[in-house]
Amino acid sequence: MSDDTKQTQEISVLRSAQPTAKRTAKNSVFLDLFQDKKNLLKLYKTLHPEDTDTTEDALDIVTIDNVLTDNLYNDLGIMVGNNKLLLLLEAQSSWTVNILIRILLYLAQSYHEYFERTSQSLYKSKKVKMPKPELYVIYTGNKGRKPDTISLSQEFFNGEDIDIEIKAKVIYESDKDNIINEYIVFCKVFNEQIKEHGMT
Secondary structure, three states: OOHHHHHHHHHHHHHHOOOOOHHHHHHHHHHHHOOOHHHHHHHHHHHOOOOOOOOHHHEEEOOOOOEOOOOEOOOEEEEEOOOOEEEEEEEEOOOOOOHHHHHHHHHHHHHHHHHHHOOOOOOOOOOOOOOEEEEEEEEOOOOOOOOOEEEHHHHHOOOOOOOOOOEEEEEOOOOOOOHHHHHHHHHHHHHHHHHHHOOO
16 A cells, blocks of 8 residues: 555544544544654645655654743644754634734744753853744635745835845645645635535
8 A cells, every 4th residue: 555545544544533623623533643753744844845864753743832921823734854853833714914913923932931841041152053944824725826935025014124034835726746735735625515514
């Protein structure tokens, strides 16, 4: 059995296992799917096909739970290598540029936890080391004329130069055969089933 066939079966199993949580099923599939290190590596290789050296052991999940006081939480955080790269990924079924503000909060909290985890003090004179951030939005709706990149300055400040910037790459459905596209296709099929059969 090929890896792709196994992946399709895994998604089918996850989908059938969510009969009573229709509104959160897609998010649950996303979270469950990438708890598996094999799938996590596939995800990373989709984003970085040029990297042929990174293995499963070099990937750590650093997803945040219950951020700040309003219980925000992000979908997936990945630390790559020896703290060299921090990937934050958000899966969205409804289009909203407000995701940029949430990503800003997630990024700040992720760095806060990273500095605590690595015992680095921001109050000492020694410059701290921090991983390079990469920010992604996986959009499961139709692309239409939506942009491939969204930014805080462009969406909220008319493109003006601002003192803090957040940019995120947006990933849409494509004809590429990879695990991200499989997830997007699953979400579209799920939406079609909900439209046809309702939420019950």
